Amino acid sequence: MNNDIEKVLISEEEIKQKCQELGARLTKEYEGKFPLAVGVLKGAMPFMSDILRAMDTHLEMDFMDVSSYGGETRSSGEVKIVKDLDTKVEGRDLLIIEDIIDSGLTLSYLVDLFKYRKANSIKIVTLLDKPEGRKVDIKADVVGFHVPNEFVVGYGLDYKEKYRNLPYVGVLKPKIYGGE
Ligand SMILES: O=P(O)(O)OC[C@H]1O[C@H](OP(=O)(O)OP(=O)(O)O)[C@H](O)[C@@H]1O
Numbered sequence: 283m284n285n286d287i288e289k290v291l292i293s294e295e296e297i298k299q300k301c302q303e304l305g306a307r308l309t310k311e312y313e314g315k316f317p318l319a320v321g322v323l324k325g326a327m328p329f330m331s332d333i334l335r336a337m338d339t340h341l342e343m344d345f346m347d348v349s350s351y352g353g354e355t356r357s358s359g360e361v362k363i364v365k366d367l368d369t370k371v372e373g374r375d376l377l378i379i380e381d382i383i384d385s386g387l388t389l390s391y392l393v394d395l396f397k398y399r400k401a402n403s404i405k406i407v408t409l410l411d412k413p414e415g416r417k418v419d420i421k422a423d424v425v426g427f428h429v430p431n432e433f434v435v436g437y438g439l440d441y442k443e444k445y446r447n448l449p450y451v452g453v454l455k456p457k458i459y460g461g462e
């Protein structure tokens with residue numbers, strides 16, 4: 283699997299340090315509160331696991347699965363709920379955890395949904411931000427790293443469901459896209 287990677291953009295060590303730093307920051311921001319951390323499946327799973335374990339505060343976890351993409355790398359522009367939360371959102375302080383904001387369609391849909399469901403507050407935390415991909419105006423409150431306008435994989439991010447288990451973020455060799 284590692285042989286399929288052309289270049290590493292963000293190393294395992296850099297991700298570890300960033301999770302500690304952001305976890306400490308969120309610990310202060312949520313002191314005395316009981317936030318509901320919402321992981322957006324599947325990509326956010328590794329980041330959610332690491333950043334929440336770096337937070338020294340009580341919190342609740344739940345998961346949402348929405349899909350804004352077809353089978354491959356291009357956005358269809360559609361967002362649909364594949365799995366909804368089990369938890370009531372009304373009155374809660376939401377901490378949405380994402381792996382990447384690209385077009386912004388996924389998060390824009392989720393923020394509107396959670397506002398409609400009367401969340402008390404909504405904070406967006408994303409490991410990666412790809413500002414050049416934006417199609418709608420949305421910003422994260424907490425960003426780990428900015429990435430260039432390239433398709434990235436690893437640490438939750440897939441290409442055809444593979445590479446999510448890479449411990450770093452990188453770019454695939456061109457032959458992988460053309461090789462099937
Ligand atoms: O800003 P956007 O252009 O909407 O892209 C970001 C979304 O795309 C990816 O999810 P995907 O729908 O591929 O599902 P996955 O997490 O299960 O891979 C990623 O995990 C984000 O949720």
Ligand SMILES: Nc1nc2[nH]cnc2c(=O)[nH]1
Pocket residue numbers: 382383384385432433434435439440441
């Ligand atoms: N794997 C992957 N999924 C994405 N979803 C939106 N942008 C990306 C990206 O660059 N890589």
